[in-house]
Amino acid sequence: MTDAPVILRSRAEAEAARFPPLLARAEQLAGSVLLGEHGRRRSGMGDDFWQYRPVQEGDQRRMIDWRRSARSDAEFVREREWQIAQSVLLWVDGAASMRFSSNKALPEKADRARLIALAAAVLLIRGGERVGLTGSAVPPRRGQAQIMRLATVLTQDDAQDYGVPEARGMLPHSRAVFVSDFLGDVAPVRAALAKAADRGVRGVLLQILDPDEEAFPFRGRAIFQSIGGTLAHETLKANDLRDRYLQRLADRKAELATLASAVGWHFHTHHTSNSAQSALLWLYRALSGGGVR
Secondary structure (H helix, E strand, O other): OOOHHHHHHHHHHHHHHHHHHHHHHHHHHHHHOOOOOOOOOOEEEEEEEEEEEEOOOOOOHHHEOHHHHOOOOOOEEEEEEOOOOOEEEEEEOOOHHHHOOOOOOOOOHHHHHHHHHHHHHHHHHHOOOEEEEOOOOOOOEOOHHHHHHHHHHHOOOOOOOOOOOOOOOOOOOOEEEEEEOOOOOOHHHHHHHHHHHHOOOEEEEEEEEOHHHHHOOOOOOEEEEOOOOOOEEEEOOHHHHHHHHHHHHHHHHHHHHHHHHHOOOEEEEEEOOOOHHHHHHHHHHHHHOOOOO
16 A cells, blocks of 8 residues: 555656657647648638628528629628637547557557647647547647647557547537547447437548558468457468458448448548648648548
């Protein structure tokens, strides 16, 4: 019992030492994606002019801008820019499978996932949005203190082999970001997206993969073991598995893309060998409603 406070303090200091570097890198990454004002420019309630558009069925007469309409044969509505901050909920997979890296020169998938998610949170909060985590650990809020809370929680690992998306706490008509390798059972992903769709939540599935998981460069005798140690498979001819593995990976990507599209979400795969900036830029545009590829 006398050692308990010392052990607790040591563990606390170890955890605390992890998130400042993550936060510093996330701030730097967010700063590199300098796109001006955060992409909240969309029509809605507010004071700033956004655009004129032709009158549509259901528009009230008081919405018509008669001065603009007088300059043409059509009637136009004056739309104002949306000024109400939205809530964005993050789920970042911290399971054992995310702690894989095929090369010391490459980051672990978990590190890259956390970096991109936290950098996105920095951008969103600076743009006036409320950002939090799915579940109840960190409800969506604004401010620098919230970024610190996110950084603290995001550095925590899970013991399970593969992550299961946390779908609780998604506010109606909010947005969500799920970041994972999505190599585990796809059923929980399908269930989480169904729950999101029921609440009118739109969002993003961002898949993080190591380049070796994409290329399967293994030959000869090999032992494949999950990071958590619960699964293992030994083979004398790893190269014979390559085609089947690549087909299953392609099928999984196609299934994720189909699931996302069905509920109005975006899907994208990012490799840890590529720049984090490219993934953050894609994510930023997807959340902002811009065109993404």
